[in-house]
Amino acid sequence: MPDTELTKKENSSKQSETQVLPSGEDLGGAVWSVLETITDPEVPVLTITDLGIVRDVKINGELIEVTITPTYTGCPAMDMIAMNIRMALIENGFTAIKITTILAPAWTTDWMSEAGKQKLIAYGIAVPNKKFTIAADGVECPQCKSTNTKLLSEFGSTACKALFQCQDCKEPFDYFKCH
Amino acid sequence: MQKDLTYKSASQVPPQEGFREAYLLHLADTTLILSQRNSEWCGHGPILEQDIAITNISLDLLGQSRNFYQYATQLINNTTNTKAAKVLPSGEDLGGATDEDKLAYLRTEREFKNLLLVELPKGDWGQTILRQYLFSQYQYLLFEQLQQHADEQLAAICTKALKEIKYHVRWSSEWVIRLGDGTTESNARMIKAIEEIWRYTGEMFIPVEYETISGIDFSALKKQWEEKIKEVFEEATLSIPEKIFMQTGGKTGVHTEHLGYILTDLQYLQRTYPNSQW
Structure with a gap:
């Protein structure tokens, strides 16, 4: 790279x-x-x-x-x-x-490129998912891929993200909200 | 840039010169002042996540406000009629x-057209939450209609903002329920918050002259709004006050004493160091 x-x-x-x-x-x-x-x-x-x-x-x-x-x-x-x-x-x-x-x-977020989504996952941010147009428990953890995750807040460190925590690997992570 | 626009409401009320500029300033001032109020929680929220949530909402409101000011600027700078120049x-x-900064930083209290509701002090968390919910629910229903407005730029600003307002409504209504149907203490505080705030909600549905250009049926909007509020209040074990006298004046520049103080904070830098820039 x-x-x-x-x-x-x-x-x-x-x-x-x-x-x-x-x-x-x-x-x-x-x-x-x-x-x-x-x-x-x-x-x-x-x-x-x-x-x-x-x-x-x-x-x-x-x-x-x-x-x-x-x-x-x-x-x-x-x-x-x-x-x-x-x-x-x-x-x-x-x-x-x-x-x-x-x-x-x-x-x-429909305009986000596939390459962009792959980069986001590698960076540790969960990508927009149509199943979660409203952020809720269950968004896949970008670290361990578990879906046993918990929504901490619909508002994250920037306007476009929500805050989650994985219940399995315990890592907190950002979810790029569907918009 | 100024286009020859036809208004939806044209059949009932002929568009008056200057009304569109005044209406845009009303929308801009309202979102600016609420943004400023909510940002007082920055670093003081009850817990970190909620501190971030309320300041995120502030940022969204500030963005809306900038869009309205920028559009108003465009119209004002292109106008040749004196009523609009007023x-x-x-x-x-x-x-x-003019420009967006001049409109925000150099107008006086009597020139601000924001709703009285948004200039009230932030109060405790319950009061902030209640005001946000009552306002966001109103804004949601209002913008839903404004996104159909014949003025394309106004419609575009509202369409974009709605995506964010959806979050504000959900977040604030969940908090109203949590606090109303919470502990004895939180319930008592919500009842007190309603006593403090409710009399400032009527103004949202009592249109002033320039609002005719919005094409909104305000009594129908009020009915829709009350139905939504009732649903959430019921779940929160709170009740809507019986008919009480409603305070008005903000839309035409007659404000509570609170606006002067908030403008002093907001405009301090630009007035002390004129023409300073980022």
Whole structure:
């Protein structure tokens, strides 16, 4: 993992030094691959594309228009995410950037990518499960996979999570709520 | 950005200039003040999990409030009519442009349009819980209708917020039941909380002029709300007070003495160090 991360970073910095930007259809793809490297400040194991926060990328001549949507209404990370998108695009040689926030359609955990879900489990956070649209006892423990678990609170360390404790391995864990 | 919008209520009441801005500020102020009140529990909740829960709710409310202020800002800055401009902070030369911070930090008590209910002191945990439940249940039913509003941005804000309000209703109603049907002490405190708070609930259903743009039938909303409250109160072994006099005024800027104090806290930094930013 760290090796590939490094290579990626090297590549991107090389790209910005030479300022060679892809053209035409490739441009959209290039923007998306930059966006795929930006992580969520509160759940850093996920990227903003894993979360489904990026709703659209439009190329309008020189102008790159990125449309994003907040996960929760009061998500304090949104301003930072918008800034990080701008910084990452500038680093990669894009200069004219417009970031728009939309509220409709409202964000849902259905937009979370499969890869994102796997990363969350590996990180120790239980993933949204349609059986538990309302958080309740029984969400699978991401550590020992037991379903003998107890809901401690519907409100966790961030707006998107609920707090659980596994009754078998005794580990407390977060559940990424269905939303 | 300003669109030519048609209002649902247009057939009964023609939309008045400035009503939409005023209504948005009413929604924004109400959520801002309740958020501020609840955040007083940060670090003081009865147990850690509940401290986190009430501050999570504060954060959701603050988010809603920012959305309403941002939208109001957009409309106010684009307006050319003087009635809408009336909602601008008085005595403040904005150079034609306002923003969400100015609306929150630089308006005076008489300019705030929040419900009286949300400015009441947090009281004990029982009072905080009861107020939250009575408000969240109202907000849930109100936003459920507003998500159908012809104003798309207002509808979008409410649709998004509803997902979170669902949690607030569930959490606060469970607590009302737990405390009402709990110990002699918790039951007595809930009865006292009802005595303190109930007379501020009527205002939610007594519309003022600018609320005509919401298109809401407030007497039907009141009936729906009372039915829900009754269900939870019955389970909590609590009773709804008989008809009592209801306090009003918040929606038009006539507040209890409590609002001045909370604004002093909220606006202190911006007024002491003007134009400071994060």
